Amino acid sequence: MKKLMLIVSGCLFMLSSFAQNEKFVAAIKKNLAEMDSAFKNPAYLLSLANNFERIANAEKKEWLPYYYAAYATTMAGTFSMPMDGSFGDNSAITDPFADKAEALINKAAEM
Numbered sequence: 001m002k003k004l005m006l007i008v009s010g011c012l013f014m015l016s017s018f019a020q021n022e023k024f025v026a027a028i029k030k031n032l033a034e035m036d037s038a039f040k041n042p043a044y045l046l047s048l049a050n051n052f053e054r055i056a057n058a059e060k061k062e063w064l065p066y067y068y069a070a071y072a073t074t075m076a077g078t079f080s081m082p083m084d085g086s087f088g089d090n091s092a093i094t095d096p097f098a099d100k101a102e103a104l105i106n107k108a109a110e111m
Helices: 002-018 022-038 042-058 064-079 091-110
Strands: none
Touching: 022 042, 022 064, 042 064, 042 091, 064 091
């Protein structure tokens, strides 16, 4: 009986260690909900990207915040382009956003 209780308690401990942190999940959900209303506002998208990056720095083993930080940065770069219908060279505007997003996605890929 002692062996059975030891095995069951060991399994429960292992399952609880694999569960995600509730604080992490709540922070991700909150920022994702805000991202829905942030589109077409590059400054707000960048603030959300910074929030996701802070979450990623706090949760060292999670790749998802890096992904969303890269996504928000990419979208901020997209909506930072001039909307006057011109198709000129906008690389001076978009390249810093792309470089930042690439660095974030590379961090996620390392995990």
